[in-house]
Amino acid sequence: MTLHDVAARAGVHYSTASRVLNGQGNVSPATRERILKAARDLDFVPNTQALFFARGTSRTFGVLTQDAAETFALPTFGGASLALGAHDIAMLHYDADGDLSALERITARMRSRKIEALLVLGKGPEQPLKVVTSGLRVPVAFAYAISANRTDASFVTDGIGAGRMVADHLLDLGRSRFAHVTTSASLAARQRQQGFVDRLRERGTQMVVRRSLHGDWSRGWGEEAARRLLPRMGQLDAIFCGNDAIALGVESALTRHGVRVPDDIALVGYDNTEGNSWPGARYPRRQHLTTVEPRLGEIGRRAVEALVAAAAGTAPLPRGPQPVPGELIVGETTAPGT
Incomplete structure (x- = not known):
């Protein structure tokens, strides 16, 4: 159905029907209702593109x-x-x-x-x-x-906010002896590190392993970092990782050496790869890795x-x-x- 069909059904000129259906025009209530009824009866769908260009917009x-x-x-x-x-x-x-x-x-x-x-x-x-x-x-x-x-x-x-959020979560759980495993080749990772360290300081504590361990984004780096931290396991009770892959690597290496997660070491990642980070994604009611969803x-x-x-x-x-x-x-x- 076209606008001409609507005008013919309503018994009006094409331009009158056009003005009414565009929300314009000064016509009597009876004429307006006759045009609108004709459009409904014919299941008329306006040409949206033509309407936008007539109004000088494109949407x-x-x-x-x-x-x-x-x-x-x-x-x-x-x-x-x-x-x-x-x-x-x-x-x-x-x-x-x-x-x-x-x-x-x-x-x-x-x-x-x-x-x-x-x-x-x-x-x-x-x-x-x-x-x-x-x-x-x-x-x-x-x-x-x-x-x-x-x-x-x-x-x-919000990298800084994410780091602060993780620090608050771990501190509220009663954890107090921290290490951080991440990469130095990323501004976003450095922002998360800054937020984490600053929030620990604000709440009266600091990392036991003063310097963050820096590598790449891989699970393999997480395993290597965990092996470096093994001699200090008795001094630690939480590790914040730059992403989920690193966190899973850390967990894998620690559990192979008898360290219990989270009983001995609480572990947090970033990215929420388990939830896929998609808009509208439904996170599992219970998932394995504690992480930060960046809400992309x-x-x-x-x-x-x-x-x-x-x-x-x-x-x-x-x-x-x-x-x-x-x-x-x-x-x-x-x-x-x-």
């Missing part, structure tokens, strides 16, 4: 991803997609496939498309993204990425919500980095099941 946001297939970019992209769908906003998606030099070229192509906002999605805060957006004249926000322009709205994980889907959602408000003119974009708090998922490595 389309550009989404530029650094590498959409990257493990932790996927849930951020998923959260953004769900938020766009909830607002009935279409997505024009370009992916740089990991090529940072392509970001500027793709952004230039965006200028020729009628987008109302641009979301730039990265792979974490390690390398600030340089995206030239001055010619777009639309709101721009970054998700799971830091803009090279420090005033741009950049929605990121929420990062994508918040970035989109900020862009929607800015594009509608109801609220300005926030300035600078916007840390999104994670969520502590308590598992059996700090609180054994009953």
